[in-house]
Amino acid sequence: MEALVASAIGIMTAAGIYLILRLRTFPVVLGMAMLSYAVNIFLFATGRLAVNMPPILEHAGVNTPGYTDPMPQALVLTAIVISFGMTAVVVMLSLGAFIEAGNDRIDLGDEEKTK
Amino acid sequence: MSPALIAALPFLGAFLPALLIRTGRTHAAAAAALTSGLALLGLLLHLPAVLRGEVITTRIEWLPWLGLNVNFMIDGLGMLFATLILGIGILIILYARYYLTKSDPAGQFYTYLLLFQGAMVGIVLSDNILLLLVFWELTSLSSFLLIGFWKHLPEGRQGARMALTVTGLGGLSMIAGMLILGNIAGxxxxxEILKHREAIQASDMYLPALILILGGAFTKSAQFPFHFWLPHAMAAPTPVSAYLHSATMVKAGLFLMARLWPVLSGTPEWFYIVATTGLITMLIGAKIAIFKDDMKALLAFSTVSHLGLITFLLGLGTKTAAVAAVFHIINHATFKAALFMSAGIVDHEAHTRDLKRLGGLRHLMPITATIATVAALSMAGIPLFNGFLSKELMLEEAAHTVWAETTWLVPVVATLAALFSAAYSFRFIAHGFFGPVRDDYPTTPHDPGIGMWASPAFLATLVVLIGVMPMTFAGPYVQMAANAVVGGDLHMHLIKHWHGLTPALIMSGIAVLGGVALLFVFKPLKVLWENMPRPEAKVIYDWIVEGIATLSSRFTAALHNGSMARYLMLFTLASIAAGLWAWSGGTQGPITRAMLPVTPVAAVGWVMLVTATLCVVAFHHNRLLALVLISIVGLIVSICFIYLSAPDLALTQISVEVVTAVLMLLALNFLPKTTALESSKLKLSGDAALAIAGGLAVGGLIYALMMRDFAFDTMAAYHLAKSYELGGGTNVVNVILVDFRGYDTYGEITVLGIAALVIFALTEALLSGTASRKLIAWRPDMVRGGDKHPLMLLIASRVILPIALLVGVFIFLRGHNLPGGGFIAGLVVSIALVMQYMASGFAWTQARQKVYYHVLIGAGVLAAGITGAGAWFNGMPFLTSDFGYVKLPGLEPFELATAAGFDLGVFLGVVGSVMLSLGGLSRLARRAAALEDEEGAHIVAEKPAARDLAAAGAAAYPAGAPLPQRWLSARAAKGEKQ
Structure with a gap:
């Protein structure tokens, strides 16, 4: 299981890096979303993997053999919501740039670059 | 008065002149003088105690774990300096009232002056070196404001910048030195530090600490080779020069050396660095001063020279020299402030202060001439004036100082410097006030009103009084301050004029006679001086600054050339390289955990995830397809969370997926639907290689991590054990979010709210200006579906809304004990609302939506904050939660935790943020569709009024609500068309 998760994180990271290196805004946004998935699972996995051990304390109806580490889960939960906020800002920036400039390149034009 | 209050008074009083800025100079000056006077009074009330040798202290803990405490003390040295700072401050405030013209913003001036005064008083009364550093930096900043007060003068701005650069850099060096010193002393x-002389001087770090601290002191006190900023700071208004360069700013460095004298002095390092620097500065400053034609420049270099003199005395490290240093600090402050103010009067009345264009002022302005002459003679070291006494003491010390086994060097240099000093003092009087009356003055100068000459006259009186009866007027003060410098038990010798025919008297005589002689051959000397090549400090300084600026802009330009792909590439490369470096140098323990078995479900999920990810990469040119594919990734990630015991994460992830997809679709409405293939094969393969390297690194890292047990015990056990007991909830993740780590969550909803507001602001910017015209002219680039608001979706969404809201409430309420909570409930409710917008249209929904989403965000943060603050009433820290059981008739007892209030804040914040973000994008789309024919698209059972844009807008924003101007104009335009 660990090998599957680790390889999935690795593949998603690679896909994310590849996409953020593109030259147009939309693939970069996709790449950042992909990196967010990878990073969130990475953080989550630092609590080590466990099956059927949700950190819900035992009471009526819930019966588990133990509990997984709740801390990374709490961190990742807010991270997921924050990454939505970040994606929204980036999308808005790219949209604004597109409307203002008429194209969706992420690099400055050659004439604007510093020499 | 408490020492802390004395230091705080000028800062508090600084508000007054700023508030009185419109009432004119007199009120601002009176307020400033009152503040300083009050502080001085408070200080002097302690004088009898301090004279008895007591030390008044105030101790307030600020950050005790850093050793940073607001500790103040008034000892002899602090008393002396604080008296000078506040006393001369009052004189300057009076003088400036008449010096400044009506058009100068006097309120600003006095505010800056009081800020500076407060910072200076803070330095001299601090009993904590970290606190002292804070005030030290404050003097640099506030003196910047003062020196650059005449913003319209380029010299003023340059001088202020130079002063800030030099003293600021010195301050940085001093911070390092002080930290080392504090570390040694513990x-x-x-x-406390003053008690550890042996430990400090024996430490290996003594020399580095000494050099770093002296770096701060020397730059502040304009010691060679950092002396060049001081003359350039003369572009300031004269009251500022008089204040900064006589009693305050430049004396801060001397104060520091005197303050740390007991622990730092007495070593050969101290002697050779401090005394030599002082000697060189004394000579060079005096030499340059002779040839300066500008009265203020002459005084500036003379200040440099006198600061060198005091530094030299402190550097000698003997007790008698320390007494002389303290005495000269007092004397220099009195005569130099008087001289600066006299120069200011001359400038003010004659409209020039160029010695070549002045002369005979003795007849035109006798009062000013008398004051200036008295002060200048004191500076020259003529008997019966106070400057003579301290100069004698200095020469006496110099006479028997051996420098590297050379006995003649120091006495000769000191005599020469005294000679130069006498020469420029004589020149100041002779060329300015004596000689024939000139008739080429722009206006005939005359003595100003008493308001302007009262301050220098008072100081000149002091010069004479101390000069004639030193032991009466300065003796106790010198004794008190010198005692504090040398650390007690000082038996001061009588300060008097006649000690017999000592070497010092002979040297003094040579100096005075030589000074007069020099004045007679001044003209040929001046020609010689002008033709002599000499290093111009400002040119060198500019050259260095220019060089550094060019270098850094080249460096920046090389890294930031405007290509974001390149930044990201470099960043990724650097991260991988750093990781590789860490990995190659680290050690890895053996695998300690067994791998979990792979179930068929997991295997299928993995295959789907990997396939979808690879497909996103492969098909990202088709943007809509890529969006669908990445949503698959998101779904599998959610399932993965459920499978791996994280139900809360799964719920969050899946709801975020929905809103993200809507967001991306809204963006794709405008953006091109395809990405052209632009990169070369080389770049593609390079990027791919980098991506694979990054993927391998991250994957390898997490694999290594997961296969090993925790190196330390985690907090998991604590959270699991205490969740119910302390937080009253069984869903540990939720309890962590709203209770254990509530502060984090509080920050996060705030950040989320800020992100939503940023989006709102961006939308507003796009809806105005050129972007708005582009939006209106925008035409869809693909064929639209026939029906904007399909009936089926519309009916279904309206039926679902109450159910969805109920689900939201349910998830919210169960959150503390079962998977759910504010974040997830907020997202679920947002989805329900977004569905309404999608099905029924923005206008229809917005017209029925009564609450601004901004308000929701604000309410959320407030609710969370208020819940947190509620803990204060129980005497607990911010965000401590409490819970109890409530029994309502007819219901089972249920639990009520204050954390629910916090979670409500989270809920509101999330709903507001999500809706405001998506709403922004929708508004752009609406603007773009403004010219589209709305009729026919609506087969909706809407109220007819809702179809009308203006009416819908009016309903959403009731009459009287503050609206952006362009909305009103748009509304008016719409009305006209109909």
């Missing part, structure tokens, strides 16, 4: 309290 405390940052000065009174």
């Amino acid at each position: 405390s940052y309290d000065i009174s």
Whole structure:
């Protein structure tokens, strides 16, 4: 299981890096979303993997053999919501740039670059 | 008055002149003088005690774990300096009232002056070196404001910048030195450090600490080779020069050396660095001063020279020299402030202060001439004036100082410097006030009103009184301050004029006679001086600054050339390289955990995830397809969370997926639907290689991590054990979010709210200006579906809304004990609302939506904050939660935790943020569709009024609500068309 998760994180990271290196805004946004998935699972996995051990304390109806580490889960939960906020800002920036400039390149034009 | 209050008074009083800025100079000056006077009074009330040798202290803990405490003390040295700072401050305030013209913003001036005064008083009364550093930096900043007060003068701005650069850099060096010093002594309290002389001087770090601290002191006190900023700071208004360069700013460095004298002095390092620097500065400053034609420049270099003199005395490290240093600090402050003010009067009345264009002022302005002459003669070291006495003491010390086994060097240099000093003092009087009356003055100068000459006259009186009866007027003060410098038990010798025919008297005589002689051959000397090549400090300084600026802009340009792909590439490369470096140098323990078995479900999920990810990469040119594919990734990630015991994460992830997809679709409405293939094969393969390297690194890292047990015990056990007991909830993740780590969550909803507001602001910017015209002219680039608001979706969404809201409430309420909570409930409710917008249209929904989403965000943060603050009423820290059981008739007892209030804040914040973000994008789309024919698209059972844009807008924003101007104009335009 660990090998599957680790390889999935690795593949998603690679896909994310590849996409953020593109030259147009939309693939970069996709790449950042992909990196967010990878990073969130990475953080989550630092609590080590466990099956059927949700950190819900035992009471009526819930019966588990133990509990997984709740801390990374709490961190990742807010991270997921924050990454939505970040994606929204980036999308808005790219949209604004597109409307203002008429194209969706992420690099400055050659004439604007510093020499 | 408490020492802390004395230091705080000028800062508090600084508000007054700023508030009185419109009432004119007199009120602002009176307010400033009142503040300083009050502080001085408070200080002097302690004088009898301090004269008895007591030390008044105030101790307030600020950050005790850093050793940073607001500890103040008034000892003899602090008393002396604080008296000078506040006393001369009052004189300057009076003088400036008449010096400044009506058009100068006097309120600003006095505010800056009081800020500076407060910072200076803070330095001299601090009993903690970290606190002292804070005030030290404050003097640099506030003196910047003062020196650059005449913003319209380029010299003023340059001088201010130069002063800030030099003293600021010195301050940085001093911070390092002070930290080392505090480390050696084991405390940052000065009174504590002063007890550890042996330990400090024996430490290996003594020399680095000494050099770094002296770096700060020398730059502040304009010691060679950092002396060049001081003359350039003369572009300031004269009251500022008089204040900064006589009693305050430049004396801060001397104060520091005197303050740390007991622990730092007495070593050969101290002697050779401090005394030599002082001697060189004394000579060079005096030499340059002779040839300066500008009165203020002459005084500036003379200040440099006198600061060198005091530094030299402190550097000698003997007790008698320390007494002389303290005495000269007093004398220099009195005569130099008087001289600066006299120069200011001359400038003010004659409209020039160029010695070549002045002369005979003795007849035109006798009062000013008398004051200036008295002060200048004191500076020259003529008997019966106070400057003579301290100069004698200095020469006496110099006479028997051996420098590297050379006995003649120091006495000769000191005599020469005294000679130069006498020469420029004589020149100041002779060329300015004596000689024939000139008739080429722009206006005939005359003595100003008493308001302007009262301050220098008072100081000149002091010069004479101390000169004639030193032991009466300065003796106790010198004794008190010198005692504090040398650390007690000082038996001061009588300060008097006649000691017999000592070497010092002979040297003094040579100096005075030589000075007069020099004045007679001044003209040929001046020609010689002008033709002599000499290093111009400002040119060198500009050259260095220019060089550094060019270098850094080249460096920046090389890294930031405007290509974001390149930044990201470099960043990724650097991260991988750093990781590789860490990995190659680290050690890895053996695998300690067994791998979990792979179930068929997991295997299928993995295959789907990997396939979808690879497909996103492969098909990202088709943007809509890529969006669908990445949503698959998101779904599998959610399932993965459920499978791996994280139900809360799964719920969050899946709801975020929905809103993200809507967001991306809204963006794709405008953006091109395809990405052209632009990169070369080389770049593609390079990027791919980098991506694979990054993927391998991250994957490898997490694999290595997961296969090993925790190196330390985690907090998991604590959270699991205490969740119910302390937080009253069984869903540990939720309890962590709203209770254990509530502060984090509080920050996060705030950040989320800020992100939503940023989006709102961006939308507003796009809806105005050129972007708005582009939006209106925008035409869809693909064929639209026939029906904007399909009936089926519309009916279904309206039926679902109450159910969805109920689900939201349910998830919210169960959150503390079962998977759910504010975040997830907020997202679910947002989805329900977004569905309404999608099905029924923005206008229809917005017209029925009564609450601004901004308000929701604000309410959320407030609710969370208020819940957190509620803990204060129980005497607990911010965000401590409480819970109890409530029994309502007819219901089972249920639990009520204050954390629910916090979670409500989270809920509101999330709903507001999500809706405001998506709403922004929708508004752009609406603007773009403004010219589209709305009729026919609506087969909706809407109220007819809702179809009308203006009416819908009016309903959403009731009459009287503050609206952006362009909305009103748009509304009016719409009305006209109909």
